Amino acid sequence: xxxxxxxxxxxxxxxxxxxLIAIGYTMVYGIIxxxxxxxxxxxxxxxFLSVITFLVLGxxxxxFIPLALIIMLLIxxxxxxxxxxxxxxxxxxxxxxxxxxxxxxxxxxMSIFLQNYVQLLQGARNKPLQPIxxxxxxxxxxxxLTAYMSYLQMVIIVLxxxxxxxxxxxxxxxxxxRAQRACEQDRKMASLLGVNVDRTISLTFVxxxxxxxxAGLMVTLYYxxxxxxxxxxxxxxxxxxxxxxxxxxxxxAMLGGVLIGLIEAFWSAYFSVEYKDLAAFSVLVxxxxxxxTGLLGKPEIEKV
Amino acid sequence: xxxxxxxxxxxxxxxALRGVDLQVEPGRIVTLIGANGAGKSTLLMTICGSPAAxxxxxxxxxEDITRLPTFEIMRRGLAHAPEGRRIFPRMSVLENLQxxxxxxxxxxxxxxxxxVFALFPILQKRQSQRGGTLSGGEQQMLAIGRALMSRPRxxxxxxxxxxxxxxxxxxxxDVIREINEQQKVTVFLVExxxxxxxxxxxxxxxxxxxxxxxxxTGRELLANAEVRSAYLEGGH
Ligand SMILES: Nc1ncnc2c1ncn2[C@@H]1O[C@H](COP(=O)(O)OP(=O)(O)OP(=O)(O)O)[C@@H](O)[C@H]1O
Ligand SMILES: [Mg+2]
Numbered sequence: 001x002x003x004x005x006x007x008x009x010x011x012x013x014x015x016x017x018x019x020l021i022a023i024g025y026t027m028v029y030g031i032i033x034x035x036x037x038x039x040x041x042x043x044x045x046x047x048f049l050s051v052i053t054f055l056v057l058g059x060x061x062x063x064f065i066p067l068a069l070i071i072m073l074l075i076x077x078x079x080x081x082x083x084x085x086x087x088x089x090x091x092x093x094x095x096x097x098x099x100x101x102x103x104x105x106x107x108x109x110m111s112i113f114l115q116n117y118v119q120l121l122q123g124a125r126n127k128p129l130q131p132i133x134x135x136x137x138x139x140x141x142x143x144x145l146t147a148y149m150s151y152l153q154m155v156i157i158v159l160x161x162x163x164x165x166x167x168x169x170x171x172x173x174x175x176x177x178r179a180q181r182a183c184e185q186d187r188k189m190a191s192l193l194g195v196n197v198d199r200t201i202s203l204t205f206v207x208x209x210x211x212x213x214x215a216g217l218m219v220t221l222y223y224x225x226x227x228x229x230x231x232x233x234x235x236x237x238x239x240x241x242x243x244x245x246x247x248x249x250x251x252x253a254m255l256g257g258v259l260i261g262l263i264e265a266f267w268s269a270y271f272s273v274e275y276k277d278l279a280a281f282s283v284l285v286x287x288x289x290x291x292x293t294g295l296l297g298k299p300e301i302e303k304v
Numbered sequence: 305x306x307x308x309x310x311x312x313x314x315x316x317x318x319x320a321l322r323g324v325d326l327q328v329e330p331g332r333i334v335t336l337i338g339a340n341g342a343g344k345s346t347l348l349m350t351i352c353g354s355p356a357a358x359x360x361x362x363x364x365x366x367e368d369i370t371r372l373p374t375f376e377i378m379r380r381g382l383a384h385a386p387e388g389r390r391i392f393p394r395m396s397v398l399e400n401l402q403x404x405x406x407x408x409x410x411x412x413x414x415x416x417x418x419x420v421f422a423l424f425p426i427l428q429k430r431q432s433q434r435g436g437t438l439s440g441g442e443q444q445m446l447a448i449g450r451a452l453m454s455r456p457r458x459x460x461x462x463x464x465x466x467x468x469x470x471x472x473x474x475x476x477x478d479v480i481r482e483i484n485e486q487q488k489v490t491v492f493l494v495e496x497x498x499x500x501x502x503x504x505x506x507x508x509x510x511x512x513x514x515x516x517x518x519x520x521t522g523r524e525l526l527a528n529a530e531v532r533s534a535y536l537e538g539g540h
Contacts, residue, residue: 178395178402178403178406179403181392181395182392182395182403185392185394185395186390186392189390190403191354192354192384193404193406193407193454194379194454195375195407
């Protein structure tokens with residue numbers, strides 16, 4: 001039981017991170033119908049920016065941790081959002097209205113470019129980071145087995161819940177959210193109502209990148225080490241989460257993220273840690289074969 | 305209000321509008337009639353800049369809007385209820401109406417909503433229903449209501465009577481007259497239903513193959529032999 005609860009906590013933590021990244025995939029797919037393969041690398045950049053910010057704060061002798069974390073979060077979110085915006089602007093927007101595969105190829109190119117760009121600037125070696133938030137509480141203990149939840153895990157899960165609630169509100173109730181959904185359903189009609197479609201699409205990338213930056217910060221704190229390649233695996237897993245939830249569905253992305261996190265945690269715990277990445281990939285293959293529209297996805301026919 | 309001179313519009317190499325000149329005077333209802341494929345919808349969409357005219361000039365209240373992007377044009381007191389209605393299918397009726405008001409000041413939203421509900425009481429009942437599940441007539445009412453939510457001075461309507469039962473058609477035409485007379489909205493109406501449209505309109509144009517071939521008051525066109533044989537024969 002303790003072991004099970006422990007995996008549940010680990011899985012929810014991982015799932016939070018995947019879910020935040022998955023939202024970016026699903027939103028972009030919803031609005032322009034493409035898989036943004038560079039999104040995982042945007043998340044990687046978010047992780048690097050938070051490490052760099054932390055190191056810079058350290059060098060100038062800034063050691064008040066709570067404030068340092070907030071500064072890391074803000075800087076990483078703002079700069080990563082700027083990267084997201086730029087990628088859309090230079091790699092996707094010029095291809096709008098061209099053949100369907102063009103932006104996909106451009107996205108793969110962008111992904112490779114971003115990885116090499118970070119490798120060149122930051123070096124190929126791992127970037128370690130000392131633990132910033134330590135400690136935790138023992139939830140259960142029996143026969144030497146414990147279920148332990150670190151403060152960091154609490155921060156990750158709570159912050160994710162807050163962000164997802166805020167984000168759901170944005171999409172459901174604000175005029176930006178409505179404009180976004182309108183562009184998803186009929187871009188031309190949206191423009192006939194005075195919606196600046198290009199700007200709305202840009203904002204979609206900005207929001208997706210900002211959420212990925214938060215995930216990047218979380219992963220940095222959680223694992224304490226990052227490299228320029230982390231975007232690839234996390235990207236595929238988050239993409240799997242988006243597909244599992246139903247690509248285009250935002251609630252689906254959140255749900256899919258949590259499920260992938262749980263599957264990965266339980267798989268590692270009860271089968272094999274070495275092949276933990278296999279779990280997500282198997283899910284991807286199975287979903288694509290048996291339910292390509294995902295759990296909450298809408299069948300294509302409904303697209304008017 | 306609106307003035308078009310020498311408008312040419314292309315789809316690829318196909319020339320859909322071949323030099324259109326046309327005026328819409330403020331406060332009027334002006335109608336454009338013509339056979340299928342004449343270019344009527346293209347003309348309305350060209351006014352909205354989508355597709356943009358390749359040659360010619362479009363003035364809206366004296367301002368040249370020919371080269372502006374669509375969303376900029378639509379923020380200048382112009383609204384369009386386009387062909388096919390284009391209701392957002394996965395948004396509620398209320399959200400569709402909110403989309404109509406997306407560029408306007410939120411402070412008069414409630415008053416505008418009341419006005420639209422007064423014109424089309426059924427929309428109030430259907431408020432939280434998804435747009436895609438409305439009947440054809442309800443969708444048309446929603447399309448007009450959504451266009452009105454932006455407080456337009458000029459309203460473009462593309463075949464609002466298409467596919468509707470006679471009773472609903474009458475209701476829609478009554479509303480168009482009311483919008484024009486009471487809310488002082490200028491209306492530019494494209495119709496297949498030439499008889500009703502010409503009776504309603506102050507002025508009419510006839511389009512054939514991307515060109516205006518005739519124009520006159522509604523009464524004149526109704527009496528015109530060419531118009532009668534091409535668009536009014538077979539009863540109404
Ligand atoms: N998106 C498009 N791409 C290519 N050709 C088009 C497009 N839209 C319209 N056309 C062509 O332009 C011409 C004018 O079409 P338009 O839709 O403006 O006619 P219409 O007068 O509105 O006809 P209807 O009464 O049937 O609605 C037609 O020959 C049509 O085939
Ligand atoms: Mg038409």
